[in-house]
Amino acid sequence: MRKNFVEELRWRGMLHDIMPGTEEQLLKEPTTGYIGFDPTADSLHIGHLAQIMTLLHFQEAGHKPLALVGGATGMVGDPSGKSSERNLLSEEVLRHNESCVKKQLEKFLDFTGSNKAEMVNNYDWFKDFRLLDFIRDVGKHISVNYMLAKDSVQKRLESGLSFTEFTYQLIQGYDFLWLYEHKNCKLQMGGSDQWGNITTGTELIRKKVNGEAYALTTRLITRADGSKFGKSEQGNIWLDAAKTSPYRFYQYWLNTADEDAAAYMRIFTLKGKDEIDSLAAEHNKAPHLRKLQQALAEDITTRVHSTQELNKAKRASAVLFGSDTTDELSALDEATLLAALEGVPQASLSRSAWEQQPTVTELLADLTGGVIFPSRGEARKMIQGGGVSINKQKIADPNMRCNLPLLHNRYLLAQKGKKNYFLICVE
Numbered sequence: 001m002r003k004n005f006v007e008e009l010r011w012r013g014m015l016h017d018i019m020p021g022t023e024e025q026l027l028k029e030p031t032t033g034y035i036g037f038d039p040t041a042d043s044l045h046i047g048h049l050a051q052i053m054t055l056l057h058f059q060e061a062g063h064k065p066l067a068l069v070g071g072a073t074g075m076v077g078d079p080s081g082k083s084s085e086r087n088l089l090s091e092e093v094l095r096h097n098e099s100c101v102k103k104q105l106e107k108f109l110d111f112t113g114s115n116k117a118e119m120v121n122n123y124d125w126f127k128d129f130r131l132l133d134f135i136r137d138v139g140k141h142i143s144v145n146y147m148l149a150k151d152s153v154q155k156r157l158e159s160g161l162s163f164t165e166f167t168y169q170l171i172q173g174y175d176f177l178w179l180y181e182h183k184n185c186k187l188q189m190g191g192s193d194q195w196g197n198i199t200t201g202t203e204l205i206r207k208k209v210n211g212e213a214y215a216l217t218t219r220l221i222t223r224a225d226g227s228k229f230g231k232s233e234q235g236n237i238w239l240d241a242a243k244t245s246p247y248r249f250y251q252y253w254l255n256t257a258d259e260d261a262a263a264y265m266r267i268f269t270l271k272g273k274d275e276i277d278s279l280a281a282e283h284n285k286a287p288h289l290r291k292l293q294q295a296l297a298e299d300i301t302t303r304v305h306s307t308q309e310l311n312k313a314k315r316a317s318a319v320l321f322g323s324d325t326t327d328e329l330s331a332l333d334e335a336t337l338l339a340a341l342e343g344v345p346q347a348s349l350s351r352s353a354w355e356q357q358p359t360v361t362e363l364l365a366d367l368t369g370g371v372i373f374p375s376r377g378e379a380r381k382m383i384q385g386g387g388v389s390i391n392k393q394k395i396a397d398p399n400m401r402c403n404l405p406l407l408h409n410r411y412l413l414a415q416k417g418k419k420n421y422f423l424i425c426v427e
Contacts, residue, residue, distance in 0.1 A: 002027060005061035006216070011273060012057075012266040014050065014218045016192040019202065022214040025186060026063065030115060033058055033187030033216075034066035034179055036122075036172070036194075040089055042100040043240035046252075047230035049268055049300075050221050054189055055117070056108050056270070064115045066185060067105050068175060069098045071123030094123065104239050107303060120183070122175045138174050141207040142200060150196035169200040176201025180213055192217045221267065224259035239304050245339030246305040250313035253297035254290070258283075261292035269299045316340040319392070320421065329392045334408045341413070341423050347371040348425040357401045360390065363424070364414060372414055372422045382416065389415040 006023040009015040025031055035051050037044065044052070055065040071094045089097075102119050109117035147153060147169060153161060176198070179185035188198045198215040205211040221229040230237055237252050238244040244252075256264055262280045265271060271279075283292040301310045316336050319329050332340070347368035364372045365379040373379035380398040382388050388395045391404055391413050406412060412424040 002030075003061040005058055005063065008057050008061065009054070009216075009218065013263060014054065014267055015216070016219040017195050017215070017217045019199070019215040021212075022187065022216055025214055026061070030062050030064065031187055032064040032066060032179075032183055032185040033189055034068050034120075034176075034185055035189045036068040036070050036175070037101060039069045039071060039094050039097040039101060039121075042097045043238045043243055044101055044104050045230060045236040045238045045244075047221075047236070048239075050218055051189070051191065052105065052108050053268060054218055055105075058189070059109060059115060059117060060270075062115060065109060065117045066179065066183060067102075067109070067117065067119050068179070069094075069101055069119060069121045070175075071095070071098060071121040072126035072171065091123065100240070104304075118183075120179070122171075122178075125178050125182075126171070126174075134170075134174075138170055138177075138204065138208075141204055142170060142173065146203070147200070150200070152193070152196050169197045170204075172197040173200035173204040176213060177204050177208060180205050180211055181209065186212070187214045187216065189216045189218070192220050224257055241305060241309070245335070245342070246301060246309035247313040247316050247336055247339040248342060249304065250297050250301045250310065251317070253300055254293050254317075256293050256296060258287055258292075261296060265292060265296055269296065271295075271299070312336045329413065330405070330407060332407075337407065337411070341421065344421045344423050345371055346423045346425060348427050351426050354402070354406075354426045357403055359399050360388070360395050360402055361398045363402050364388070368422075368424060372416060372424075387417050 004023070005026050006015065006018065035055055037048065037051070055067065059065045071091070098119075098121055105117070105119070111117045111119075147166065150169060152169070153166065156165070176185070176188050188201055190198055195215070195217050198217065202213045202215055205213040223229050236244070237249060241249075253264075261283070262276065265276045265279065269276075279292055279295055283290070298310060298314075301313060312333070313336070315328070316332055317340070319332060320340055329337075349363070349367045353367055358367055360383065361376050361379045365374070365376045373382070379388070383395050383398045386394065386396070390402075391407065392415075393404065404412065406426055410426055412426070414422040414424055416422070
């Protein structure tokens with residue numbers, strides 16, 4: 001018995017809209033289905049994860065997933081969910097972005113085997129498609145009234161919708177038709193904001209080639225507090241380690257609210273219902289241990305980055321927020337250390353001033369420009385009270401000379417109280 005892909009999405013709380021007959025088609029035979037990805041950046045972000053996981057569940061149910069990178073549509077711009085028109089990119093940039101996106105998808109999808117995943121780019125079938133041919137062969141099958149009725153169009157009519165964007169649903173519809181004819185693709189999936197564009201494709205297949213195709217969308221992910229999922233104070237959480245460090249990626253999931261954690265476990269991991277329910281029960285007994293968040297952060301960080309990067313992130317967390325020692329702090333590589341301290345107040349002093357071995361009081365008050373302590377008196381008082389550490393070493397004497405080894409020959413980590421960190425850079 002083939003795994004029921006639709007039922008899998010349903011119990012995970014991911015399913016939003018589904019065209020009649022879709023579930024029956026998927027249970028009847030292995031089916032090819034696709035999801036389109038926007039290639040306007042050289043990395044996907046966690047806002048794409050629900051769609052990536054949808055393709056992963058699809059493949060695990062025995063079906064063949066296609067990941068379409070919209071090289072052509074990336075040159076046009078999709079009005080769905082947008083309040084303004086996007087910037088258009090060159091072919092060279094789009095091709096580069098496509099190769100970067102494929103590397104990220106390979107961490108989730110299997111591009112080998114009998115139902116191997118495949119990547120396609122709609123620029124390949126649009127680049128030589130003449131406008132007159134498109135109008136004759138595609139445009140005549142879909143009425144303007146049908147196109148105007150779409151929510152994505154209606155929402156933009158007041159603020160202004162260019163003809164370029166208006167044609168987007170025809171272009172996406174033709175993608176589905178092309179894949180139907182050339183790849184035997186019978187299903188298009190996407191976020192719930194894509195329903196209008198997807199059903200234009202099924203309509204085009206029905207009218208032009210008298211074919212039967214199907215549509216399915218997943219719900220858009222939100223946070224319990226109403227804020228936008230996938231964003232942080234620094235912006236998008238990217239899958240590319242150069243854009244979002246593995247440490248910050250790990251911390252994002254670790255800081256998931258209790259109300260969201262169980263739902264995210266269903267959506268963003270492959271863990272089964274029994275395991276998730278067990279973790280949730282364990283979490284509810286001792287919420288302060290954050291068992292759900294730990295499991296969530298570990299699972300996703302390992303898949304997107306690696307076990308090695310996960311361990312680095314966990315070690316950095318333990319060093320900064322636990323009672324680890326100077327030696328363990330020194331063992332962190334520079335990139336992980338700086339990623340862990342992103343957003344921490346920084347101060348700098350010259351190497352010549354450092355080499356004169358000032359007292360810790362002078363260092364923390366005078367030489368760092370008052371960033372850590374506004375006066376020597378305040379620094380001295382807190383040191384004497386046992387509230388100051390440098391490189392995880394408790395400072396007991398306000399007059400102690402600074403002869404501590406620098407981290408990576410450049411940094412000192414000062415800690416004031418339990419939670420206030422400061423990075424001192426010796427230039």
